[in-house]
Amino acid sequence: xxxxxxxxxxxxxxxxxxxxxxxxxxxxxxxxxxxxxxxxxxxxxxxxxxxxxxxxxxxxxxxxxxxxxxxxxxxxxxxxxxxxxxxxxxxxxxxxxxxxxxxxxxxxxxxxxxxxxxxxxxxxxxxxxxxxxxxxxxxxxxxxxxxxxxxxxxxxxxxxxxxxxxxxxxxxxxxxxxxxxxxxxxxxxxxxxxxxxxxxxxxxxxxxxxxxxxxxxxxxxxxxxxxxxxxxxxxxxxxxxxxxxxxxxxxxxxxxxxxxxxxxxxxxxxxxxxxxxxxxxxxxxxxxx
Amino acid sequence: xxxxxxxxxxxxxxxxxxxxxxxxxxxxxxxxxxxxxxxxxxxxxxxxxxxxxxxxxxxxxxxxxxxxxxxxxxxxxxxxxxxxxxxxxxxxxxxxxxxxxxxxxxxxxxxxxxxxxxxxxxxxxxxxxxxxxxxxxxxxxxxxxxxxxxxxxxxxxxxxxxxxxxxxxxxxxxxxxxxxxxxxxxxxxxxxxxxxxxxxxxxxxxxxxxxxxxxxxxxxxxxxxxxxxxxxxxxxxxxxxxxxxxxxxxxxxxxxxxxxxxxxxxxxxxxxxxxxxxxxxxxxxxxxx
Numbered sequence: 373x374x375x376x377x378x379x380x381x382x383x384x385x386x387x388x389x390x391x392x393x394x395x396x397x398x399x400x401x402x403x404x405x406x407x408x409x410x411x412x413x414x415x416x417x418x419x420x421x422x423x424x425x426x427x428x429x430x431x432x433x434x435x436x437x438x439x440x441x442x443x444x445x446x447x448x449x450x451x452x453x454x455x456x457x458x459x460x461x462x463x464x465x466x467x468x469x470x471x472x473x474x475x476x477x478x479x480x481x482x483x484x485x486x487x488x489x490x491x492x493x494x495x496x497x498x499x500x501x502x503x504x505x506x507x508x509x510x511x512x513x514x515x516x517x518x519x520x521x522x523x524x525x526x527x528x529x530x531x532x533x534x535x536x537x538x539x540x541x542x543x544x545x546x547x548x549x550x551x552x553x554x555x556x557x558x559x560x561x562x563x564x565x566x567x568x569x570x571x572x573x574x575x576x577x578x579x580x581x582x583x584x585x586x587x588x589x590x591x592x593x594x595x596x597x598x599x600x601x602x603x604x605x606x607x608x609x610x611x612x613x614x615x616x617x618x619x620x621x622x623x624x625x626x627x628x629x630x631x632x633x634x635x636x637x638x639x640x641x642x643x644x645x646x647x648x649x650x651x652x653x654x655x656x657x658x659x660x661x
Numbered sequence: 662x663x664x665x666x667x668x669x670x671x672x673x674x675x676x677x678x679x680x681x682x683x684x685x686x687x688x689x690x691x692x693x694x695x696x697x698x699x700x701x702x703x704x705x706x707x708x709x710x711x712x713x714x715x716x717x718x719x720x721x722x723x724x725x726x727x728x729x730x731x732x733x734x735x736x737x738x739x740x741x742x743x744x745x746x747x748x749x750x751x752x753x754x755x756x757x758x759x760x761x762x763x764x765x766x767x768x769x770x771x772x773x774x775x776x777x778x779x780x781x782x783x784x785x786x787x788x789x790x791x792x793x794x795x796x797x798x799x800x801x802x803x804x805x806x807x808x809x810x811x812x813x814x815x816x817x818x819x820x821x822x823x824x825x826x827x828x829x830x831x832x833x834x835x836x837x838x839x840x841x842x843x844x845x846x847x848x849x850x851x852x853x854x855x856x857x858x859x860x861x862x863x864x865x866x867x868x869x870x871x872x873x874x875x876x877x878x879x880x881x882x883x884x885x886x887x888x889x890x891x892x893x894x895x896x897x898x899x900x901x902x903x904x905x906x907x908x909x910x911x912x913x914x915x916x917x918x919x920x921x922x923x924x925x926x927x928x929x930x931x932x933x934x935x936x937x938x939x940x941x942x943x944x945x946x947x948x949x950x
Contacts, residue, residue, distance in 0.1 A: 403798075447743040454736040462852065463752035464773065469852065478875075480798070484753065485774040485854045486816050509692075509769070527775050528848045528855065554918065555844075558925060558932030559817045563751065563758065565774045566817065567932075568857060586767075608926035610934060617936055626940040627916065629843065636847060637897035643847030643856075645899060647906055648937070651915040 393425040398438075403480075405437030406430060410446055420452035427456060431474050437481055440470045488562065490569040491535040492522040494618040495547055497576050501593035502618075505542055508589045517604050518594055520614075522569075530644060532631055535572040543591045544582030547574035551628035552646050553617045556610070571614050573621050573628065627651060682714040687727075692769075694726035695719060699735055709741035716745060720763050726770055729759045777851065779858040780824035781811040783907040784836055786865050790882035791907075794831055797878045806893050807883055809903075811858075819933060821920055824861040832880045833871030836863035840917035841935050842906045845899070860903050862910050862917065916940060 398406040408426075430438055440453055444466055458470040462484045473479035495503040504518035523538030525531060532549040539547050550573040561567040583591040596619070605611045620626030629646035632654065636643060687695040697715075719727055729742055733755055747759040751773045762768035784792040793807035812827030814820060821838040828836050839862040850856040872880040885908070894900045909915030918935035921943065925932060936943075 444743055444749060447740045450739045451736045454733055459754045460733060460752035460757055461754070462854075463749035463757060464853075465748045465750070468749055468752060468757065482851060483777060483813055483816075485777050486814070487776045487778050487857070488772060488774050489776050489855075489857070524772055525775070527772075527853065531846055554934055554936035556923065556932050556934045557820055558930050561928075561930060562771060564753075564816065565751075566778075568776070568778070604926065608924075610923040611926055613921070613923060613934055613936065616941060620941060627937055629918070632902070634845065634899040634902060635897075637893065637900055639850075641847050641850060643845050645843055645845045645902055647843035647902065648916055652905060652909060 394422050395429055396422050396426040398426070398430075401437070401439070403437065404435065405439060406435050407439040407441065409441045410449065411443065413446060414449065416448050416452055419449050420455070423452055423456055427472075427474070435474055437479070438472045438474060442468045442470065444468070487557075487566045487568050489525045489531065489534075490522060490567060491525060491531060491538060492520050492569060492571050492614070493535050493539045493547070493574050494520055494553065494571065494614070494621075495539060495545065495574045495576050496596065496618070496622055497579070497593060499593075500596050500622075502596050502599050503539070503543055503545060503576065503581075503591070504594045504599060505583070505591040506589040508587055515604065517602060518592070518599060521591075530631075531570050531646075532572070532644070535570070535574065539574060542584050542588050544578075544580065544584075546577040548577055549631075550575055551621065551630045553621055553626070553628040554614065571617070573618060683711050684718055685711050685715040687715070687719075690726070690728070692726065693724065694728065695724050696728040696730065698730045699738065700732065702735060703738065705737050705741055708738050709744070712741055712745055716761075716763070724763055726768070727761045727763060731757050731759065733757070776846075776855045776857050778814045778820065778823075779811060779856060780814060780820060780827060781809050781858060781860050781903070782824050782828045782836070782863050783809055783842065783860065783903070783910075784828060784834065784863045784865050785885065785907070785911055786868070786882060788882075789885050789911075791885050791888050792828070792832060792834060792865065792870075792880070793883045793888060794872070794880040795878040797876055804893065806891060807881070807888060810880075819920075820859050820935075821861070821933070824859070824863065828863060831873050831877050833867075833869065833873075835866040837866055838920075839864055840910065840919045842910055842915070842917040843903065860906070862907060 396408045398408045401407050427438065440458060442449055450468060453470045458472040461469045461471040461481065463469065471481055473481060503521065505521050506518060507513060521539050521542045523534065525534035531552065536547050536549055539545055552570050553573050554571045556569045557566065559566045581591045599605065600615055605615065617626055621628065627648050627650040630649045631644035631646050634643060634645040635641070685697045687697045690696050716727065729747060731738055739757060742759045747761040750758045750760040750770065752758065760770055762770060792810065794810050795807060796802060810828045810831045812823065814823035820841065825836050825838055828834055841859050842862050843860045845858045846855065848855045870880045888894065889904055894904065906915055910917065916937050916939040919938045920933035920935050923932060923934040
């Protein structure tokens with residue numbers, strides 16, 4: 373019996389138990405594993421047969437981790453993968469990544485992303501007014517709290533770029549990045565995932581405010597004493613710490629972390645190292661790109 | 662025609678187009694949406710019919726985001742969700758979370774986790790020897806580099822706890838957390854996800870080394886000059902920065918960030934704020950838990 377499968381995903385035929393079954397096309401990864409990236413539709417039963425034959429073949433070759441990336445259009449192939457012992461590694465809107473460990477040893481599959489990254493902006497002008505907003509939605513709606521602009525960094529976005537973007541989006545104010553003043557790690561903030569929130573000091577480069585319609589009820593420059601006097605700020609330790617570090621920075625007695633660009637030693641990937649450049653006597657903007 | 666579905670997931674019957682269809686059991690979330698958490702097996706066709714009726718019902722109620730959590734055992738229900746317009750939000754080994762935005766407006770579904778969090782440990786004893794390892798696997802295998810212990814924080818684990826655990830696991834050495842000296846953000850490190858890597862200073866509380874068999878080829882206390890003289894350390898800017906901040910900290914001219922416990926203002930969730938406690942004149946271990 374010869375089983376027909378979509379030719380675009382066929383590497384070559386192999387005789388298994390007297391049945392000619394097409395193997396799935398796979399590429400090697402850097403860790404002794406293989407990656408199958410399906411793109412074209414397949415009949416689920418034909419896929420299942422090919423998957424079984426491929427697994428058998430991979431085991432003979434000593435393959436460790438086997439990965440299958442299924443675009444969301446091929447959701448009808450998920451079940452066969454799970455039946456053959458694959459589990460979910462991660463998912464994005466457009467695809468699901470499944471993985472399976474073939475040897476009889478403990479797996480060394482890398483973990484999934486575990487943290488969302490948020491940013492908050494301490495922006496003060498030369499009249500000692502801070503840039504504050506009231507939000508239309510979310511947990512603070514209707515509480516009347518004037519708060520610093522905050523947001524979530526986008527996939528692939530640098531922290532120092534994300535915070536400038538968020539301030540611009542929420543208030544229309546242009547800013548320059550100065551430092552990360554502090555950061556906070558918290559857990560179980562969303563579906564068991566954790567948050568890292570970076571409090572950043574920015575210097576304003578423009579004055580006029582244009583609040584974003586969708587998310588922002590109002591925005592203004594507010595004297596910092598008035599911000600600090602709000603009952604909710606007085607009451608909450610975290611907000612007081614953030615105010616304290618911001619004011620200590622303004623008064624030049626506090627040093628946070630600023631970014632220098634630094635390649636990864638072996639992969640060569642670009643990135644930014646955030647460190648206390650004042651204590652290292654580095655010029656603050658050196659190497660930043 | 663009456664369609665039978667698993668009773669455990671039935672909220673109640675509703676008449677739709679003269680057909681009595683069981684609706685999916687759902688709970689409200691805090692943002693005007695609903696969450697369906699399926700636990701028991703269902704016939705895929707019956708599930709599909711119930712899902713359609715439920716979506717129609719949710720739309721009438723003005724529901725915004727609809728979430729469906731499918732345990733991996735129910736992989737045969739994924740296809741029906743996708744056919745009805747759901748997309749993947751995130752996945753963990755044991756489940757897949759799908760989501761759909763019902764109104765005709767831009768969605769405000771929160772983003773998925775985007776970063777993995779790694780830690781590296783600068784541990785020096787009173788003879789100015791640093792704790793270093795050689796790894797059995799990965800990109801550094803066979804290069805002969807003696808490097809600081811590193812690892813990935815586990816889900817729900819604090820950075821200051823994760824780095825102590827990694828040092829103990831890789832070398833057997835007990836340590837006390839001092840500070841985050843610096844951190845690095847990089848992108849596209851794994852399946853398009855980003856990394857945040859925290860360089861931490863720890864103080865050793867024990868001396869004897871017991872290298873972990875699975876991952877560590879060798880571990881030792883090495884004079885810091887010898888560590889610094891390695892060609893690979895000399896060559897790589899990032900490794901030199903890390904050495905520089907570590908030595909500046911040892912020589913008391915550098916201040917990194919140390920953790921204070923701080924509740925979130927409104928959700929009340931626990932967490933740690935990492936800040937320059939020296940510049941704020943805070944006792945270093947205050948409030949840390």
